Amino acid sequence: MKGTAQTDELDTEDSTVKEELKQAALKGGALVFGVADASAFTAAPEGYRPTDILPGARSVVVIGGSKPRAGDWQSPNYQHMELSSTNDRITALSMRLAHTIERQAGYYAVVVPPGVDQGQLPFMSLALAAELAGCGTPSLAGPVLHPEHGFMYFSALVTTLSLPVDGPLTHPACPAPACVEMYQRSGATPCTTTCPIEDNGCLGGTIVDGRWTERQYDRARCMARVYNYWVPTFQKILTETLDEPDNEQRRMMINSTLFSRSLWSMTYANISQGQCFECMRVCPVDQANRQLS
Ligand code: SF4
Ligand code: SF4
Known part of the structure; x- marks a missing residue:
């Protein structure tokens, strides 16, 4: 290990370093933590891969959290969600992890900017990073959903430090079992009912054997409503x-x-805030976490 600090150097074992980073992330407020192989981003266009951000990149550390609180979903004033719907808090935590990697382990670490590059493309897809790091799976409605925590914000850092990879989840969080049941009964799910593509909305599709086989998502219409x-x-x-x-x-x-x-x-924030959450409001994936007194 190329550590320089005398007292708080990270352990030299990759798996121990990873565990220390994970504990720091969870202590800092992250709900999920995962690592993707930097060479696995073949689905991303050239120029938008980890090594385009940091030459020699070997790992991508992904953290997720800062999702709306249970109370946010209860409020009748949906506009307040702009306050709870930015990824700057989770990005700040990523910055802390990057500092830890550089100062205590002695490897380069760059936080992926949460904004967009030319042509409205992200500098690197946080959704793809989250998926490859096993932090969730893509949903019909767009966001990557974690099987327990549902919708959340993600941040990723690219590093030359080699860490054990978590890899993609094998079972999709979307459609949730409740959505499959509803689809079998009515041909729709909570989100396609809320924002139906055939009625001026953005979502539609077909579920076969518990999985979406056809996805209809009007990205342009959705973006116009979210931002x-x-x-x-x-x-x-x-x-x-x-x-x-x-x-x-x-x-x-x-x-x-x-x-x-x-x-x-x-x-009031250096990044965009989501302004439509109606498909996530009805999504059952993390409904259990929203039930409080
Ligand atoms: S964010 Fe809003 S506009 Fe976009 S798919 Fe969901 S409900 Fe529809
Ligand atoms: S409501 Fe169901 S189908 Fe829609 S995003 Fe959530 S899990 Fe997927």
């Missing part, structure tokens, strides 16, 4: 405002609720 107030809205309103010849109308546009919310949304 109402963020950068794209700001750009759209700014363009319209600059084109508006009437002074009073221009003033009204700048002071409108839509514009104010867009600015607020952009400035």
Whole structure:
């Protein structure tokens, strides 16, 4: 081990290092922790793989958490979810793990930025990382779901440190058994009922033998509903405002609720906040964790 610290160096055994990182992550608030092989990201386009972020990368450490609290799902004011729906808290924890790897183990570690690169593509797909690290499986509605904790936010760091790999889960969290039962009865699941693609929604598909065999997901429509107030809205309103010849109308546009919310949304966090959760609100995967007094 290339450690430099005298007293708090990580143990030299890879499996011990991994366990120490995992315990630090769980203590810091993560719900799940997993490691993917950096060379396993063949499904990602060239330029968006771990070695494109850090040459010589060998492992990708993924943590998940910061999901909405049980109370958030109870609130009748869905708009408050913007506060609980950012990945900056889990990204900050990833930064701490990266510091630990660099300072105590002596290997390079880079946190994958949570934003998007050119063409709205992520710098590296956190969903693919979470899947390859065994932190969950892709759902019909888009997010990677953990079998116990359901929807959550993920962060990933790329490192030259070689760690034992966890690998993908073998059984998908979606569709949940309750969804399969409902589909057999009615041909729909909770999320496809809430946001049906055949009725101006985004979701549809076919379940055969307990698995989705056909997935219909209108990504563009969903994105327009999830990110109402963020950068794209700001750009759209700014363009319209600059084109508006009437002074009073221009003033009204700048002071409108839509514009104010867009600015607020952009400035209280450095990343985007989800603004539609209706498919996750009805998703049964982690319903047991949402039942409190
Ligand atoms: S996030 Fe909203 S718009 Fe997107 S699929 Fe779910 S319910 Fe539909
Ligand atoms: S409600 Fe959840 S588990 Fe069920 S089909 Fe939709 S995303 Fe999958």
